[in-house]
Amino acid sequence: GTAGHRVRPPFPPRRPPDLDAIIITAGAMLDWIGETFNLPDFPANLDPFLDNIPDSAGVFVLPALQGLGSPYALPDRYAEIAGLTRSTSSRHIVYAALEGIAFRTRDILEHLATHSNLPAPEVVRVDGGLTRSAAFVQILANTIQKPVSVCRHPEAAALGAARLARQALGSASLEPLTGSNTQLIEPGKEMERSEEHTSELQSRRNLVCRLLLE
Secondary structure: OEEOOOOOOOOOOOOOOOEEOOOOOHHHHHHHHHHHOOOOOOOOOHHHHOOOOOOOOOOEEEOOEOEEOOOOOEOOOOOEEEOOOOOOOHHHHHHHHHHHHHHHHHHHHHHHHHHOOOOOOOOEEEOOHHHHOHHHHHHHHHHHOOOEEEEOOOOHHHHHHHHHHHHHOOOOOOOOOOOOOEEEEOOOHHHOOOHHHHHHHHHHHHHHHHHHHO
16 A cells, blocks of 8 residues: 555645555455455455454454565565464455555554654555445554545546546546545544554564564
């Protein structure tokens, strides 16, 4: 994903900063799971597939099918699935994959906050195919402990780039789109600063560190 900011006319004399970070194969991890477990209509049916699945039952997924992206930048460190038991189902693995993507997002946000002079965002704005899943967006909000603003247009980044290109050609303005185009998802109250949530975060970080040092 890309961390950026709104562009409002008139433009500043210097190009505004843009910080880029990428997880690498986040959505592809779900594609791989769907193909490997022969899940029909997957991942398009994520939410009904995860119905009545409250957690990952201890399963851990590190999404890195083509290397581990930001902030580690390790092209030779690949995906991991851990914590499998006899009672693990494909649904638990899918849930763990969503958690893995969310925790990788948290890694990036914390890295940007530590290594840039930009203030941490109060709200994280997202778009893309995965944002069609209410389950994933809630997992993301719970994990990063920030409200998540979901654009109702799933390809808002591409739409924004097209609008900027048209504006540069003088054929369109950058006035905000009319109507309600976003939905705000708050972190679950039971997750906020809970000892269990903090412990899970630390456990995941410890496991990632161990995998990176192997």
